[in-house]
Amino acid sequence: MRQAKYRKILWVILLAELALLHLGVGVRLYVLRWEYPQVRRLILLFPIWAVGTLLLGLWQLGSYQRFRRKAIAAIATVEEGWIHSACEQAASEVGLLRVPPLYQSAAVTTPMLLGFLTPVMLIPDTRYSFGELRMVFLHECTHAKKRDLWYKLIFTVGSCIFWFQPAVWLLKNAALQDVEVACDQSVAVGRSEAERDAYAKFLLDSLRRGREKNKAYSAYFYNSKAVMRARLRVVTREQEPGFLAGAAAFLLLTAELVVCIGLLGVSIRRDVREEAYQQEAAVNQYLGYDAPDSFTDTAVAAMTGLTPVDGENYYNWRMNAMEQYPETEWADMTETVDGPWQLRVKTRASYLDAVSDFVYRYIMYYEDPERGSAYNPEESSGYNTLETIDRTLLAGDADEYVCRLLFRDIVWADESTADSLPVEGERYGENGTEYRYYNWAVHVKRVGEYTYELVGVAETEAVTAAFAEAYPEEAETAFISLATLDLRQQDRCRAATQDGVTRVTWDDGANWTEVPVSMEKLTARGDQMDGQLSGAQEKSYVVSDEVTAFAYGGSMEVPVAVTFTHDKGNNWKTITVTNEAVSVRRLFLNFPDAEHGFLIFTGDRTMHQEGSSVYRTEDGGENWFEVKPEQGYSADGGHSLLTGAAFVTDQAGFVTGGDGCYQTTDGGLNWKQLTVRVPAVEYAESYTVYYPPERQGDKLVLYLGMEEYSELGGTKLRYESEDLGQSWSYTGVVYRK
Template identity: 60%
Template sequence: MRQAKYRKILWVLLLTELILLHGLVLLRLYVLRWDYPFLWRPGLIAGIWLGVSSLLGLWQIFSYQNFRREAVRAMVPLEESWIRSACSQAAAEVECEKIPPLYRSSAVTTPLVLGFADPVMLIPDREYSFAELRMVFLHECTHVKQRDLWYKLLFTAGQCLFWFQPAVWLLKNAAYRDVEIACDQRVTEGKGESERGAYAQFLIDSLRRGRDRSQAYSAYFYNSSSIMKARLQVVTREREPGWSAGAAAFLLLTGEAVLCALLSGGQIRRDVQENAYRQEASVNLYLGYEAPEGFTETAVAAMADLEPAGADSYSDWAQQKSDAYPDTAYEDMTDTAEGPWQLRITSKARYLDSRDFAWRYLMYFEDQEQGSTYDPETGMGYNGLEVTDETLLAGDAEEYVCRVLFREIADGGEQETSGVLPEGTVIRVKGTDYRYYDWALHVKALSDHVYELVGVADTGAALEALKTAHPEEDYSFVVLADLKSEESEPAELPPVPMEELTARGDEMDGALSGPQEKSYVSSDEIQAYAYGGSLTVPVKVTCSTDQGKHWYTTVVSGDDTAVRRLFLSFPDGQQGFLFATGWRTMWQEGSLLYHTEDGGASWTRVEPETWYGTDGAHSLMTGGAFVTDQVGFVTIRSSQWPELYRTVDGGRNWSLVELPIPDTEEASWYTMAYPPEQRDGKLYLYLGMEEYSELGGTKLRFESEDLGESWSYTGMVYRR
């Protein structure tokens, strides 16, 4: 391979191999699959990798911009016709169709080509002979024709991306050298000894006076001393320079490829073994075994026979039980589990893990083949259930009842339950549909390390049976599930520019990326959006009464220019209410109320006679909504006690609602009220501990059957 132009192709092929090696093999083995524990966490590895690559890339960009700015500032067009003629002759000789513009610049010390899309040629501010310039132009026009600047940029980008790989540094050095050598070979090809000698002499002169170092963003006539010597050897035909750097890179990449092949082979063997295990387990593990008593009165009655377990947390209780057995007890165990409903505990970490039983029971009705592949001792075959809560309801380590609240991703199809398994509750969370289950599992010990599932029931039914059997026991520690799909932005937005939908006068809480939560209503009768409240966008409401076919917009107020939140509610298709809050000072703000009687076509301001808060000033409002054309509620942010205000005359008078909060220390932590929700003829009110988690975590729940005139406490619930 005496011709450097062929070696240039080889270096590109090796760089491509390096990219594929890391992108398809190493990334999969070390970062995505995470099968090799001698490396740190994949997120940390990726962060360091991309962080250093970004710094190197930014440094290259800064260097280019800095050099380009200095060179352009000092350059002037060349006026000498004989210089332009020498350039034209050189371009024609090397068949370069696009002759770069010529400039003289005092900021450079050697001739060079600068720029990628539209390159220019710069020569230093010194005197050259016609013969010298001809050689310079032959060399630089060859660079332009071969697009060598892009070639060098490719290796610089590879160096920034794979900075940790020694082979890429070797490849870059070899490529940079062969770019110049290939250019010299093309220039001197077919030339006589005298011309080659003159070209060599000019290289020697450039070597003596050159100082600049070759960069990715330019093609210099002068390079580093080592490259200039290699070029001189080629021009004088003394010998072809060695390519030790490229050879070293080739050997390094070859060795790395062999290593990756061995690692991949190991991974493939593990995949084959796991697949073989799954095929072996495809023999239905459930055949010959009936499901435990589930969701029947018999299952519930068996649970109620156990003694209450108290309010100890399930995790603490399980830890106490597992600590009773030393590690050697698990290593030397001889117990065996038979069938799908028995599980053997193999470590402290897996002691009394009710998730395993829930998965096996669920798969019995949904997918027996998949359930059969699950081996709790190795974890193979387990697709996973996300457990939200585990609570010990009754019993002890010999026999116990555990409440398990868990979820799985809903596939969107109809659930196959065989008439036994109750349908889970499908809830949308951050754009994903989950199916939630709330079960009570009855588990009995067969030996020190083998447990069996003997019954399953709905948690609510099991809890009621335990309360009846043990009326003296306080079961308030059991947090029931109260599931509701998150409120999300309707798919059909009004024909309003996004900059108007996201405009508001008070942006202390951050800029909006879409319609504000609770600032829109979507029902069968009306779709409506409230927005604005800034110096540029007045408070507006855009409505549609025909499911988005036609829209109309009304300006509610042009004077409210410091709005923080908008709360919109339509009890029916005609009566609507809009709260506008803002004009914030520290944690205090004011609010206004507007009312429509014609489906949002016109709005009037409601002047209250008695306010919530103090004469219209209050802490930050967390919600405002009307459930009828007369009855509405406002909730105010508070850390002392729940501030819930109610009106029965369309917002003209407000009164503070007193709630029957349990007299316990735990209940005193719940001071944040959210506007009541209306379902099935009842109002449901929730108290939380912070403003921004209305549909997450535990809450105190209250119910009202008289539109909020009176409330009853119904317990602590888990919301999603």
């Protein structure tokens, strides 16, 4: 490797190795290991790399274009025939078949080759002797023959792409030096001592005259002082120049290669082991084992043979179980487990923990036996996709029990729309993801010291009904706090704000129409809320096929107004409701039908009190008039902060807040407080928050919760009315979503 021409090959190999190394690591990190969050965060470095590469590349390209234009602008024809003869003779000596066109340019300070596809020879406007020009042309023609311009360009591009890698800059320096040294070695080979001395003298004179910074887009005769010294040592045969930069780059890349190969090897070995495990797990462990008795009358009957628990939830059960079974009592991991319907628990106090694992195994029995066979909760292998919403002990004890599991599972994009399970889950879309909701009772029995077996599965409603029939005396209190699933029917029409523009859709998102109200107006409020809203305020707009309307304003600059359309956005109209409200906090807009609408807005807040106004339209929003209540929802016109308001007909409406719930049956003229009986459920005293009733079919549904701002979510008491809220019947505890 003492010859520079061999080292040139080495530097290219090392650059290719560096590129392949980074490409391999990138593929490994960003593709094969994309499921790990810590790897996903590395993608944040991509914009930094891209910007650096782009800026460096543009700088190199701009430098080339500027120099090229400058050199061509000052170009002139070489008139002297002896100069052309010297160039042709040099090209013949080095074996260059096509002699580069020769020109003179006042913009260059050193002889050079310029251009990649059709290079030209440029010499400065300087006097040279025939011998000097012969040496110059020998050097530059050798560059042209070996296509060194392309060689230098490769390393410049590599430094732009891998600008963050110190080794590539060391490689580039070593490669550009060896390009010149290898060229001089080719020129000097076979020359006499006198010719070598003359060449060395000319190089030394060139070094005294000045130096030019080497570029990737040209081959200069003059180089930096370090390169010129290396060339002198080669020509005079004093010694082969060292290549410390190249050696450092070689060592860095070798060390990096060893480390990365080691890491990738460990990762590949882990993948091979995981693949082997998965292949082993791919053996269907369900073979020879039928599913437990499920969703049959016999399964329900087996469950009702146990003593019911009086509404004891999982938290209370957990506390009692931990007192009964100390945490120091850990499972004997050598205990035999027979088949997929048996599982071990860590402690006797955690016997209910096996329920969700059993249910997941049960679902996979029908949908993906290989995936279910690979699931092992003890080793945390496999992945349980079930999301438990509620887990409540219905009957039994630590030896045999029935547990209610309310849960949901993701419906994957490639999954068939038809459930493969014996019962179909209730499907519900949420934030772009579709779920299946289930409400099952799971029968489990202990068959070892720490081993439990799945005995059966049934619908929770069927099991609780069977318990009520078997234990009529306890029917009024048993499971009274057991929440049932109550999924809110989502509206097909909706509005969305993106990039400062609010749009509406009437075809479930297939097409969107912009609302002609600026974001400044739509979010303007007088109650120190400017800047707090990023779009239309919740419940301040209505989107339906008959009427779409947005209420906004209520500040010194923006009056309370309604912008509406009755023809799905073909024509919009804006009506000012009032100019007098300048400290509005909330707006509640309702259109029970296309003609009748109500706007309730609150303002003048003081601590936790505020006032409100009710406006009504009877012509679809063209005209609004204030409704002056004869009997309001407070004695002095003030009330606690309103959390909701809704009119379900042109006469019946409700408002909710800290004062409870008030209803009107005459369009807002008279209001009376609405109260319902709270049953003797667990935490009954906490159910104090009313939410505006909703119309569901031909009924009104009222929910009582524990928090003001969790209308859609959590446990609620549910009531129904068939007479527009005149009377209410309690239907049970529900889990809203």
